[in-house]
Amino acid sequence: MIVRKGHLAEMAEGAESAELDFLFSEGRERHFVQGEHLITEGERTDYFYDVLDGTVALARNGRDGRRQILSFLGARQFLGASSTERYPNLATALTPVTAICYPRAALERVLETTPSFGSKFRVVLTRILESSHDHVYTIGQRSAVERVASFLLYLRSNQARFDPVGPRDKSTHIELPMTRLDIADFLGLTIETVSRAFSSLKRSEVITFKDSHSCEIINLEKIRELGGREDFTEHRGRA
Incomplete structure (x- = not known):
């Protein structure tokens, strides 16, 4: 019996085809330790990952050695979609990560033959793409505190949309599995500036820290004011 698991399985609910059966039969659950690369720059785009648990940083390194984190991915998010034969980016596990690895060729065959899944x-x-636009907005012409506020809205939306058991209502509790350096490389700031921005938000009683890897938004309206918008894109359904 073929076991369907993960976000791809959610999307395939109600759809049946030989191509779908083959895709799920080829899926292999893999485990990555903190700091391990799921994909590397220049690697052939032969595989596609459905993240089940943990946090992944998708990044690109410049020739001068500087790193730009492009996004943070967690449960129910995908990794490895590419229009090229080789990955342009680097994906690294920030925490222990579990993901299902699928052959890209099998996925593309399903997209060609199973319209409901493809949609x-x-x-x-x-x-x-919308998340990329949000990122550009976050690191635009905004102060460090405003960027961190936007970042918290970004995490808040993603945590609700991509909760392991499916979309849920947003919470003021924000998980921060990444380091301050990771956040700095995402927002285009220095680690010292990120730390000062968090301290400023804490002193202003906008947020409070439960521990080093989570915070609580005390004043959501102030976070939205600083972030320059009400919130990032709302989650819609289970797709």
Whole structure:
């Protein structure tokens, strides 16, 4: 019996085809330790990952050695979608990560033959593009405190949309599995500036820290004011 598991399985609910059966039969669950690369720059785009648990940083390194984190990915998010034969980016596990690895060729065959699944998959790709737009907005012409506020809104939305058991209502509790350096490389700031921005938000009683890897938003309206918008894209359905 073929076991369907993960976000791809959610998207395939109600759809049946030989191509889908083959895709899920080829899926292999893999485990990555903190600091291990899921994909590396220049590697052939032969595989596609459905993240089940943990946090992944998708980044690109410049020739001068500087790193730009492009996004943080967690449960129910995908990794490895590419229009090229080789990955342009580096994906690293920030925490222990579990993901299902699928052959890219098998996935593309399903997209060609199973319209209902393909439609849901295109929605996900659109959301990836929207997330990229949100990132550009976050690191635009904004102060460090405003960037961190926008970052908290970004995490808040993603935590609700991509909760391991499916979309849920947003919470003021924000998980921060990444380091201050990771946040700095995402927001285009220095680690010292990120730390000062968090301290400023704490002193202003906008947020409070439960521990080094989570915070609580005390004043959501102030976070939205600083972030320059009400919130990032709302989650829509389970796709």
